[in-house]
Amino acid sequence: MPFSSKKLNKFLIFKLPSAWICGVRVKTIGKNHCTTTVKHRWINQNPFKSMFWAVQGMAAELSTGVLVMQEIQKSGKKISMLVISNKAAFVKKATGKITFTCSDGNSITKAIDQTLKTGEGQTCWMHSQGVNETNEVVSTFDFEWTVKVRALYSVKSKK
Numbered sequence: 001m002p003f004s005s006k007k008l009n010k011f012l013i014f015k016l017p018s019a020w021i022c023g024v025r026v027k028t029i030g031k032n033h034c035t036t037t038v039k040h041r042w043i044n045q046n047p048f049k050s051m052f053w054a055v056q057g058m059a060a061e062l063s064t065g066v067l068v069m070q071e072i073q074k075s076g077k078k079i080s081m082l083v084i085s086n087k088a089a090f091v092k093k094a095t096g097k098i099t100f101t102c103s104d105g106n107s108i109t110k111a112i113d114q115t116l117k118t119g120e121g122q123t124c125w126m127h128s129q130g131v132n133e134t135n136e137v138v139s140t141f142d143f144e145w146t147v148k149v150r151a152l153y154s155v156k157s158k159k
Helices: 005-015 017-021 053-075 105-118
Strands: 025-029 034-039 079-090 097-102 122-131 137-149
Touching: 005 017, 005 025, 017 053, 025 053, 034 053, 053 079, 053 097, 053 105, 053 122, 053 137, 079 105, 097 137, 105 122, 105 137
Parallel strands: none
Antiparallel strands: 025 034, 034 097, 079 137, 097 122, 122 137
16 A cells, blocks of 8 residues: 555554644655655744754654655565664754655665665665755754564563
8 A cells, every 4th residue: 555645644643643743744755755844833842932853853754764664565574664863953943834855765775675685684874854934954854764674483582
């Protein structure tokens, strides 16, 4: 079943309710890119009347994570995904509607192909840039994702 922004936004309500409550939404999703938006409101602001950095992080991470989920679904295999590291830079006060775009779908495709080929965990960095309504960069985020084929059987150790 292909991903759509409508299905992903419904997913947010049940699986990532804090992102949904703060107004994070998936706008577009393609083979190699994903765009999310979030609007500055009272619920997601900091004491300085701009968008709280963590809300920006949720929108940015979602723009990368959707691409990871999409590639995992395409593979038809059980693959785990996890952010293991991230970096962020805040360039301008985030007010109004902020749009985050990630165009690194090829990076995660290569990582998933490699983990399927080798059975070893793989990592890749994915970049998301947030711009305001006048197309000025307000923040950039880089997320290091790790993907690994899940074991068919898990063995619990007894103590």
